Amino acid sequence: MLSYDLAVIGGGPAGMAAALKAREEGIEKIIILERADTLGGILEQCIHTGFGLHYFGEELSGPEYAGRFIKQVYDTDIEVKTDTMVLDISKDNVVTACNNVDGLITIKATAIVLAMGCRERPRGALSIAGSRASGIMTAGTAQKYVNINGYMPGKTVVILGSGDIGLIMARRMTLEGAKVKAVCELMPYSGGLTRNIVQCLEDFGIPLRLSCTVVKTHGKERLEGVTVANVDENLKPIPGTEEYIPCDTLMLSVGLIPENELSKNAGIELDRITNGPSVDEYRETLHKGVFACGNVLQVHDLVDYVTQESQIAGEGAAKYIKGEKKTGEYVKTQGENGVRYIVPQRINRETDKDVKLYFRVGKVFKNVRLSVKCGDEVIMSRNKKKMTPGEMENILIKLDTIKSLPSGSTITVTVEEA
Amino acid sequence: MTKREMVCVSCPIGCAVTVELDDNNEVVSVKGNTCPRGDKYARQECTHPERMLTSTVKLEGGKLPVISVKSASPIPKEMLFEAMKEINKVTLKAPVKIGDIVIKDILGTGVDIIATNES
Ligand SMILES: Cc1cc2nc3c(=O)[nH]c(=O)nc-3n(C[C@H](O)[C@H](O)[C@H](O)COP(=O)(O)OP(=O)(O)OC[C@H]3O[C@@H](n4cnc5c(N)ncnc54)[C@H](O)[C@@H]3O)c2cc1C
Ligand code: SF4
Numbered sequence: 001m002l003s004y005d006l007a008v009i010g011g012g013p014a015g016m017a018a019a020l021k022a023r024e025e026g027i028e029k030i031i032i033l034e035r036a037d038t039l040g041g042i043l044e045q046c047i048h049t050g051f052g053l054h055y056f057g058e059e060l061s062g063p064e065y066a067g068r069f070i071k072q073v074y075d076t077d078i079e080v081k082t083d084t085m086v087l088d089i090s091k092d093n094v095v096t097a098c099n100n101v102d103g104l105i106t107i108k109a110t111a112i113v114l115a116m117g118c119r120e121r122p123r124g125a126l127s128i129a130g131s132r133a134s135g136i137m138t139a140g141t142a143q144k145y146v147n148i149n150g151y152m153p154g155k156t157v158v159i160l161g162s163g164d165i166g167l168i169m170a171r172r173m174t175l176e177g178a179k180v181k182a183v184c185e186l187m188p189y190s191g192g193l194t195r196n197i198v199q200c201l202e203d204f205g206i207p208l209r210l211s212c213t214v215v216k217t218h219g220k221e222r223l224e225g226v227t228v229a230n231v232d233e234n235l236k237p238i239p240g241t242e243e244y245i246p247c248d249t250l251m252l253s254v255g256l257i258p259e260n261e262l263s264k265n266a267g268i269e270l271d272r273i274t275n276g277p278s279v280d281e282y283r284e285t286l287h288k289g290v291f292a293c294g295n296v297l298q299v300h301d302l303v304d305y306v307t308q309e310s311q312i313a314g315e316g317a318a319k320y321i322k323g324e325k326k327t328g329e330y331v332k333t334q335g336e337n338g339v340r341y342i343v344p345q346r347i348n349r350e351t352d353k354d355v356k357l358y359f360r361v362g363k364v365f366k367n368v369r370l371s372v373k374c375g376d377e378v379i380m381s382r383n384k385k386k387m388t389p390g391e392m393e394n395i396l397i398k399l400d401t402i403k404s405l406p407s408g409s410t411i412t413v414t415v416e417e418a
Numbered sequence: 419m420t421k422r423e424m425v426c427v428s429c430p431i432g433c434a435v436t437v438e439l440d441d442n443n444e445v446v447s448v449k450g451n452t453c454p455r456g457d458k459y460a461r462q463e464c465t466h467p468e469r470m471l472t473s474t475v476k477l478e479g480g481k482l483p484v485i486s487v488k489s490a491s492p493i494p495k496e497m498l499f500e501a502m503k504e505i506n507k508v509t510l511k512a513p514v515k516i517g518d519i520v521i522k523d524i525l526g527t528g529v530d531i532i533a534t535n536e537s
Contacts, residue, residue: 047486047534049470061472061488063535067516147474150484175473175502194425194432199469203495385431385452 004079005029005321007095007109009086009262012041013303014294014310015115016069019078021314022113027321030078031107033097035085039073040066041117042140043303045147048168050195054304065303086116089266093289111289111317114277115310116259118295120165123252130217133224139165139253143172152176154249158226159183160214162190162197164301164390166253171200180204181245184212184228186235189364191255191390193301213237214250223248256299263292273341274298281347281355282316282325283309291317298343298358301392305358326350329407331374336414338362347402347411355402356394359413361387369418370395374411383418419446424463426456435460468492472534473505475520480512480537487520490530497525505531512537 005027008015011034019030038044043051046062053059056068073080084099095107120138135154137145143165145153155178159166162185170180183201188211190197201208209228215237216227225246229237258276260268269286271278276297277285284291293313294306319325328350333342343358357372364387371381372395379401387393395413405411422437431452437460438446448460462468470492474484493501501524508520514537521531 044535047474047488048472049488059470061486061534063486064516067535147484147486148482150474150476150482175471175498195427198425198427203469 001094002031002105002107003029004031004107004109006031006111006113006317007107008032008113008115009089009095010034010041010115010117010294010296011036011039011080011082012115012117012294013043013066013069013306014041014117014296014313015039015113016066016073017307017310018113018115018291018293018314018317020069020072020076021311022318022321023076023078025315025318025322027318028077031109032073032078032080033084033086033095033107034080034082037083039070039080039082045140045144046168047147048172051303054302055307062303069307086262089262089290091267091287109289110321111291113310113313113317114263114285114290114292114296115294116262116296118256118258118299120252121255121257128214128217131220133217133219133222135219135223135248136217136250137252139163139169139251142169142249142251146172146176152178154178154247156181156247157249157251158214158228158245158247159251159253161185161253161255162192162208163253163255164192164196166251167192167196167200169251169253170206171204174204174206178249180206181247182207182209182228184209184214186211186213186231189388189390193390194388215242217250218244223250226250256295258296258299260296263296266290271341271343271345274343276343278345279343280330281312281344281351281353282319283313283344284316284320284325289317289320291320298341298392301390305392309358326352331402331405331408332410333357334410334412335359336412338365338415339413342413347397349402349405349407351399351402354399355397357397357413358392358394360392361389361415364388365415367418369416370413371416372397372411372413374405374409379405379411387415422464424460426451426459428455428459437461437464439464467495469495469498471498471501471505471531473502475505476509477514477537478509478511480514482537485510485514485537486534487531488534489524490532493524493527493529497527501525501531510537 043062043066049059051065086097088096120140157180218225230241277292291313293310330346426433435450471489477485518533
């Protein structure tokens, strides 16, 4: 059995940032295990720009953003095993993985960082009538076909779901000469960033149909068209609003799910809303010494936040390895009145830094007051002009405030009228 | 006099901005923005909108059949499709490094198309 201080599972932006931070904090034996043939994760196929605006203050493409971290990793003595799939994490932090060179390997690690990213919700998760014609794929799969394999998956496209990957692909397909007929969104608002609605749809006159879904696909071998319909407040199709749109490709951009098979098998407790592990302020899960960051923890829309979160996890893992991580009492966090979840789910009262609470809201809010309360006491509040489900929000809690919280208490983030 | 409605995308707040244009398409007024960046964005959108362009070009001798590229800075929006035609004419030979110039001064814009990955 191999032995390491820290084993990082997944070599995307999350895994790389966590490993680099732990190295910076003085941790020596670190290994990154990545199932793909290169580091970089999903960023390798995200060739559009807009990455790094916060972190580097530059408009980088996905591969450029990843490239900077890949270089940093190879400039250190952090070990990297690519083409290596992690199969299991045991209760006592033994990682089992396999690859073509070493066969089956087992690694005993003092701490583990989970950074497996997320995957797209597949077609099976939706109920659309129709046969299994080819030409139906997730937007991320289409992104891979076009940007990595270099071929166009179709000529006339309908996109279901207005998540960012779908919007980005609407523009990409249009620029490459395809006709994108419509983007249909079930909800009355888009799940994507405003910037992407403007620059990927409006710029090219691609209609965004809100409160609309695909009810049927047509075609035997290859997709020939889809039937779309408007939906009511209960998201049920309204009879009589059906419309047939001919197309050879249907792309699905209907949400991302954290990749937590490994975590579940290891018995790590997951949050019901985020589908990621429940963690403390250093992103330690309820399984001692196992940390989580990036899209495996909560789905992020900006990679810059992935990097920040992963540095926190890397620092936490380093503290744990050095025996410096506090194990005192925790206060819980929760969301209310449209605040769907909070990461971290708990905060150690003995912690040593301010803590940012990250969350998403369940609908569009305008001109509201965002408050953090402990019982009836407001410990922090801020006016917000606008909050949307598509954009992750955060609010900072000062260290002094955390220290003053009564033991066993819960802090609640809530939305009120301004 | 015409009015144009738009959303400022300079920051996540996304203010709804209304621009008044005179008959020569000159900006008369900008309303609805909450900060000066919104005013600047709206004026630019009405007079000479620009966009970053990203795509891929064919690659010979590399691990993958294509490699990603971008415009080093934004180019006029109306030139996006024409620029795509130029980009699709190019075939690169490995090795390619991040930042290598793929097309110099595309369509006389003064902007280079550069590689954003390595082969
Ligand atoms: C299709 C798609 C497109 C996206 N496009 C954008 C975008 O345009 N802009 C944006 O900001 N964000 C985008 N995202 C979100 C994006 O995932 C994050 O910004 C960022 O890449 C998340 O980093 P990560 O390291 O958490 O996950 P990833 O980048 O997904 O990295 C996870 C890594 O873990 C590896 N892994 C998983 N399981 C195992 C295992 N068992 N063993 C070994 N390795 C494993 C994977 O191979 C992968 O390399 C996209 C996500 C998807 C799914
Ligand atoms: S006007 Fe200012 S505050 Fe409003 S969206 Fe633009 S940059 Fe943001």
